[in-house]
Amino acid sequence: xxxxxxxDERGGMMFNNRRQSxxxxxxxxxxxxxxxxxxxxxxxxxxxxxQSAISLEVDDNFLQKAGQGEYCFAENIxxxxxxxxxxxxxxxxxNRHYPADFCxxxxxAAYKLIAQSEFAGNSHEKITLExxxx
Amino acid sequence: MKxxxxxxxxxxxxxxxxxxxxxxxxxxxxxxxxxxxxxPTITSELTLDDDGKNASEKYQNVANAQEEQGSITxxxxxxxxxELSQNTFSLADVPAYNGKAYVAINNNEPFFxxxxxxxxxxxxxxxxxxxxxxxxxxxxxxKDIMPTEDRGDISSVTPSGWKNKNYGDxxxxxxxxxxxxxxxxxxxxxxxxxKNLITGTRYLNIEGMLPxxxxxxxxxxxxxxxxxxxxxxxxxxxxxxxxxxxxxxHSVEDEGEGISFCVYCYNVQPNxxxxxxxxxxxxxxxxEEAKDETSSNTNQPVAAAPTPESTPTPEPEPTTPAGTxxxxxxxxxxxxxxxxxxxxxxxxxxSVKSMKESNKEYFTGSREEIINRGYDPCGRCNP
Numbered sequence: 001x002x003x004x005x006x007x008d009e010r011g012g013m014m015f016n017n018r019r020q021s022x023x024x025x026x027x028x029x030x031x032x033x034x035x036x037x038x039x040x041x042x043x044x045x046x047x048x049x050x051q052s053a054i055s056l057e058v059d060d061n062f063l064q065k066a067g068q069g070e071y072c073f074a075e076n077i078x079x080x081x082x083x084x085x086x087x088x089x090x091x092x093x094x095n096r097h098y099p100a101d102f103c104x105x106x107x108x109a110a111y112k113l114i115a116q117s118e119f120a121g122n123s124h125e126k127i128t129l130e131x132x133x134x
Numbered sequence: 135m136k137x138x139x140x141x142x143x144x145x146x147x148x149x150x151x152x153x154x155x156x157x158x159x160x161x162x163x164x165x166x167x168x169x170x171x172x173x174p175t176i177t178s179e180l181t182l183d184d185d186g187k188n189a190s191e192k193y194q195n196v197a198n199a200q201e202e203q204g205s206i207t208x209x210x211x212x213x214x215x216x217e218l219s220q221n222t223f224s225l226a227d228v229p230a231y232n233g234k235a236y237v238a239i240n241n242n243e244p245f246f247x248x249x250x251x252x253x254x255x256x257x258x259x260x261x262x263x264x265x266x267x268x269x270x271x272x273x274x275x276x277k278d279i280m281p282t283e284d285r286g287d288i289s290s291v292t293p294s295g296w297k298n299k300n301y302g303d304x305x306x307x308x309x310x311x312x313x314x315x316x317x318x319x320x321x322x323x324x325x326x327x328x329k330n331l332i333t334g335t336r337y338l339n340i341e342g343m344l345p346x347x348x349x350x351x352x353x354x355x356x357x358x359x360x361x362x363x364x365x366x367x368x369x370x371x372x373x374x375x376x377x378x379x380x381x382x383x384h385s386v387e388d389e390g391e392g393i394s395f396c397v398y399c400y401n402v403q404p405n406x407x408x409x410x411x412x413x414x415x416x417x418x419x420x421x422e423e424a425k426d427e428t429s430s431n432t433n434q435p436v437a438a439a440p441t442p443e444s445t446p447t448p449e450p451e452p453t454t455p456a457g458t459x460x461x462x463x464x465x466x467x468x469x470x471x472x473x474x475x476x477x478x479x480x481x482x483x484x485s486v487k488s489m490k491e492s493n494k495e496y497f498t499g500s501r502e503e504i505i506n507r508g509y510d511p512c513g514r515c516n517p
Contacts, residue, residue, distance in 0.1 A: 015349070015395065016238070016242045016394060016395050018391075018392060018393065018394065020349060021348075021349065021352045021353070021356075022352070022353070022356050023352075023356060024356065096348050096352075097340075097344065097345045097348060098345045098346075098348055098349045099236065099345045099346055099349060099395070099397070100345075122355070122356060123351075123352045123355035123356050124352065
């Protein structure tokens with residue numbers, strides 16, 4: 001599986017069961033990454049892609065169901081238990097600090113940073129996209 | 135005659151009902167006031183004022199604009215928000231600081247009442263009390279009241295408890311206190327509004343309040359929705375330094391799906407002991423003599439906290455009370471540093487006007503400090 005996540009500058013993902021942040025530019029980038037493939041996600045994340053043409057596969061157990069080479073967008077779920085199956089990770093970093101009570105806990109030491117780029121978001125001055133591969 | 139009698143009786147009954155109603159309402163109000171902030175604070179005694187010119191003008195401008203656009207459809211939307219009348223927050227319920235800058239209160243459910251919710255932006259600030267302390271600041275933040283210009287200088291405001299000291303390497307940036315916006319600048323664009331600035335530690339500002347302001351600001355920019363947002367400084371007794379702030383936020387149009395929180399942020403600074411009565415401070419492990427110089431209303435020593443990552447304007451106090459671990463510069467002033475050209479200027483220098491905000495660093499301190507950082511004085515204003 002190819003995992004896509006958004007993190008704040010301390011690895012935070014959620015606070016009080018709500019995403020820390022969002023940006024229309026990130027949705028556009030995800031569309032560019034996924035292209036015509038489908039994107040697995042759960043019902044919580046679905047509304048983020050309401051205006052997007054991405055083909056969605058909504059399932060609350062999507063991490064378990066996604067196959068090799070398939071894209072998964074995770075916001076409120078830990079991928080740690082399925083670390084073995086994660087071939088590639090796209091991390092969008094907000095470069096800001098938000099409150100957090102749910103953080104990304106996958107150890108990136110097992111992955112290699114293969115690409116890094118920055119772009120301006122809609123509401124974020126600078127978003128960093130990092131790509132990791134096993 | 136009979137008709138007159140009946141009319142008189144009706145009037146009497148009406149009068150009785152009115153008196154009874156007022157009495158109930160007054161009782162309820164008093165109960166609320168006494169229950170709201172227990173044990174301490176003065177906030178229940180405060181009433182919200184429209185902020186002198188800015189807030190009321192903004193409020194009016196927004197209202198006018200919305201009326202013109204026909205977006206005010208319900209008179210209920212125009213009513214004023216409740217203050218802390220529904221609030222049952224008690225400082226006694228807040229756990230002692232244990233290394234985390236904020237803690238969820240009331241299961242992260244804000245204390246707003248249904249009547250507070252509106253799709254009309256507003257911002258309201260409390261008048262300072264007799265001790266010069268801020269009270270609750272309340273807003274319904276929408277894009278229309280968010281700032282369109284860069285932040286200005288706020289150093290003209292001296293909030294209660296402002297006894298700043300430079301602790302050198304103990305605190306990122308050196309200085310203990312920041313002038314903390316109750317309603318963050320990025321939300322309502324208030325600069326040197328004394329009703330919106332409290333003395334807060336750098337830790338409160340950066341680790342406690344800023345993350346919530348960031349979250350709310352981004353959400354509004356992305357959705358164009360409103361967030362009902364209230365910040366209440368909590369003062370115990372007649373303390374001049376707030377113990378912390380209660381922060382509440384709830385997104386309006388999606389009924390809290392995007393934003394909902396109720397947290398208490400601690401006004402503490404790792405490794406520093408604060409005297410909340412006065413704002414004086416000393417470093418943990420400072421000499422007994424230094425401790426004696428400060429009065430007894432101090433916080434508990436705290437565990438190490440993460441190093442703050444950003445750099446808001448440090449705002450020093452030129453005095454150097456006993457026990458200060460780092461000697462404070464004797465001659466300080468406000469300067470603007472150009473991080474691109476490495477020149478420094480007086481704030482009113484004409485070069486500052488043409489400087490990109492991203493290149494500006496607001497600095498208060500001595501000329502020598504800036505020069506030691508590798509900056510040269512501007513040839514125009516010759517600071």
